[in-house]
Amino acid sequence: MxxxxxxxxxxxxxxxxxxxxxxxxxxxxxxxxxxxxxxxETIVWKVQTSWPAGVGLQTFKDWCGTIKEKTGGELEFRPFAAKELVGDFELLDGVKNGVLEAMNSFTLYWVGKMPAAAFLSSYTLGLRHPHEWDMFFYAKGGLQAAREIFAKQGLHYVNRIHHGANIIHSKRPIRSFEDFKDLKLRVPGGMIAETFAAAGAKTTLLPGGEVFSALEKGTIDAADYTGPAVNWDLGFQQVTKYISMGPEGLMSIYQPVDLMDLVVNMNVWNKLPDKLKRFVDDEVQVYSNIHFGAIQKADMETWPKFEKAGTEVNRLEPEDLEKFQRVAVPIWFKWANKDKDAARLFQKQLEIMENPSVGYVTPDMYQGMKVDL
Structure with a gap:
C-alpha cells in the first residue's frame, strides 16, 4: 500500500x-x-533666499539639496535665488500668500511691517557677536518672542541663521564719523538708516541685487552690503575703490552679525508632521553652522583679492565709536517704543548689554530714556 x-x-x-x-x-x-x-507623497517646499550670488547662494542651494535624502523622501526643499519667484522685499508677502512655502531672508528687511524685526538682527552698536545673539535667543526667551511676533503675520519663525559682519564699499574714503556727511549711502533701513542719517548721510534702501548697478551709475556713493566674499562675487571692486569698517576688533559697528532666518507659512508649518517639525528645527541649527562657517572661510580668503585689485581698506577710530554711540542710543529707545513687541525684545537685549558678561551699556548712557513696556 x-x-x-x-x-x-x-x-x-x-x-x-x-x-x-x-x-x-x-x-x-x-x-x-x-x-x-x-x-x-513627498512634501515639497519652495524656499527662496535673499542671496543673489556667491558663497551664500551656493551654500543655501547645497543645503536644500540634502533635505530629501535626510528625511527619506518625506520632505524636499526646492531652492530659489533672490528675485527668482518674487522680489526680495516681497518675500514676506510671497510666503504669507502661498507663492512660497518658506523664505531664507535677512530679518531686518521687515522693519516696515514689523518694527520689532529691528531687534531680531544687528543694529548700530547693539549686540556685537554671534554668541551674544544666542544669549538673547536661548537664554532670554528671544526665540519664543520672535515666533509669537511672526505668528501675528501668519508665519512661523523657525530660527535665526548666523551670517557675519557687513562692510561698506565706497567711491570715496570713509575714515571718520565726519566722512559720512552728505554721503549717498545704501543701507538696509530701520535704525541703521536713521543712525547714518543722524551722522549726515543721505540714505536709501535697495535690495542686494540692485546695489552694483546703483554704484555703477553713481546713484549712490557707497553701499553697505554683506561681507567681502559675496561682495567680491557681485563685482563691487569694479565700481568702488574703498572699503570702510569699524575699529580694530569690530568689523562692523552697525551690522556685526547680520542675521538671516528660516520662516515658513503658518498653515504649511501646521500641516507638517511633528517629527518633521522637530527635524526642521534641528536642521536650521545645522544649516546656521554650515552657513556661518562657509561665509567666514570665504571672507578670509577674499581679502587678498581686494588688496590685489587695489582696494583701500579704512577703519574708523575708537573715538568715532563714541560719536556713533551718542546718536545711536536715542534711536534704540525710539524704535523700542514703536510697539510693545519691539519694547520687550529690546528690554531683553538691554539687560544683556548691561550685564557684566557683556558690559556695553551703563545706565548713564540712556539717562532720561526708558522702555515703555
Whole structure:
C-alpha cells in the first residue's frame, strides 16, 4: 500500500512555495511603483533666499539639496535665488500668500511691517557677536518672542541663521564719523538708516541685487552690503575703490552679525508632521553652522583679492565709536517704543548689554530714556 500522506504533504508544500515565489516575483516587479508612490507623497517646499550670488547662494542651494535624502523622501526643499519667484522685499508677502512655502531672508528687511524685526538682527552698536545673539535667543526667551511676533503675520519663525559682519564699499574714503556727511549711502533701513542719517548721510534702501548697478551709475556713493566674499562675487571692486569698517576688533559697528532666518507659512508649518517639525528645527541649527562657517572661510580668503585689485581698506577710530554711540542710543529707545513687541525684545537685549558678561551699556548712557513696556 502506497503511503499518500507524505506525497500530499509534499505537494502542498510545493504549491505553497510556488505561490509564495510568484507573489515575491510580483512584489519585485511592483517595487518601483511602490517607491514612486512614496515619492509622490513627498512634501515639497519652495524656499527662496535673499542671496543673489556667491558663497551664500551656493551654500543655501547645497543645503536644500540634502533635505530629501535626510528625511527619506518625506520632505524636499526646492531652492530659489533672490528675485527668482518674487522680489526680495516681497518675500514676506510671497510666503504669507502661498507663492512660497518658506523664505531664507535677512530679518531686518521687515522693519516696515514689523518694527520689532529691528531687534531680531544687528543694529548700530547693539549686540556685537554671534554668541551674544544666542544669549538673547536661548537664554532670554528671544526665540519664543520672535515666533509669537511672526505668528501675528501668519508665519512661523523657525530660527535665526548666523551670517557675519557687513562692510561698506565706497567711491570715496570713509575714515571718520565726519566722512559720512552728505554721503549717498545704501543701507538696509530701520535704525541703521536713521543712525547714518543722524551722522549726515543721505540714505536709501535697495535690495542686494540692485546695489552694483546703483554704484555703477553713481546713484549712490557707497553701499553697505554683506561681507567681502559675496561682495567680491557681485563685482563691487569694479565700481568702488574703498572699503570702510569699524575699529580694530569690530568689523562692523552697525551690522556685526547680520542675521538671516528660516520662516515658513503658518498653515504649511501646521500641516507638517511633528517629527518633521522637530527635524526642521534641528536642521536650521545645522544649516546656521554650515552657513556661518562657509561665509567666514570665504571672507578670509577674499581679502587678498581686494588688496590685489587695489582696494583701500579704512577703519574708523575708537573715538568715532563714541560719536556713533551718542546718536545711536536715542534711536534704540525710539524704535523700542514703536510697539510693545519691539519694547520687550529690546528690554531683553538691554539687560544683556548691561550685564557684566557683556558690559556695553551703563545706565548713564540712556539717562532720561526708558522702555515703555
Amino acid at each position: 502506497t503511503d499518500t500522506r507524505n506525497r500530499d504533504t509534499s505537494d502542498t508544500t510545493r504549491r505553497k512555495f510556488l505561490k509564495t515565489t510568484a507573489l515575491g516575483a510580483a512584489a519585485g516587479i511592483a517595487a518601483p511603483h511602490v517607491r514612486n508612490a512614496v515619492a509622490a
